Amino acid sequence: MQPTTLALAAALAAATFTGAHADTLKKVTDTGKITVAYRESSVPFSYLAGSGSPAGFTVEITNAIVDAVKKRVNNPALKVEMQPVTSQNRIPLLQNGTIDIECGSTTNNSVRGKDVQFAINHFYTGTRLLVKKSSGIKNYADLAKKKVASTTGTTNAQMIRKYSRDNNLDFDLIMGKDHDDAMLLVDAGRAEAFAMDDILLFGLKNNARNPADWEVVGDSLQVEPYACMLRKDDPQFQSLVNGVIGGLMKSGEFEKLYNKWFMSPIPPKGQVIGLPMSKELRDNLSAQSDKPAL
Structure with a gap:
């Protein structure tokens, strides 16, 4: 049986985004939309706080990146689609072009760096235990x-x-x-x-x-860094994303966002996480490194 036209189109689309030269900005221009990922329970980075849209620290970073993309492609009416992702499917959905960027709670490490490109690190954390x-x-x-x-x-x-x-x-x-x-x-x-x-x-x-x-x-x-994920071999989009995050860090807006989501009451219950910015993250406001964990 011959594959359907739809199947062929899907295969060609997948090939486009897994090939040597991804071009997210061209894809966005051609389709008139950008698809951004969100997490459903990565508090306070990206999560559902009720019946509305996702909220969180990295949701606001994503919104700033989307605004910059609209300016770059000269399309203020650019359609923005939101796609929920999980720890298991976030990398495949980025690679096959379903999503264009994922800013959540994803660890930047050298193994994942073989499959995706990471932006400037925006948080540092470590494994601990939640118990009763x-x-x-x-x-x-x-x-x-x-x-x-x-x-x-x-x-x-x-x-x-x-x-x-x-x-x-x-x-x-x-x-x-x-x-x-x-x-x-x-x-x-x-x-x-x-x-x-x-x-x-x-x-x-x-x-x-x-x-x-x-x-x-x-x-x-x-200690592991979090960073936004992009497709590999897409230097123009990488430069735009890093420009936005680096700009927020340089201007002081990043620290304001941090204080909003980590040191102030957050939805839905108005609880305060109360976690001051770590030395590693404060140092990275100047260094703006995308160095992965091992």
């Missing part, structure tokens, strides 16, 4: 031979698996499809702890039904 206060768990050794949740497709799942193996802790690792799902595993008693980036754990805790029931514990296993 009543559990008595304070660190990783308390979880020996117990069930530990993490999120499918994350570096944290790899990190906690390696830590368990290296320290003979024999964790029974169970995976949630997203961060809310992994937290629910702990809430339902199917896991004793949720291993994830500490900032996401603070956000989830603060938005929980009863925040006082939860606490973030454990040593930070590593």
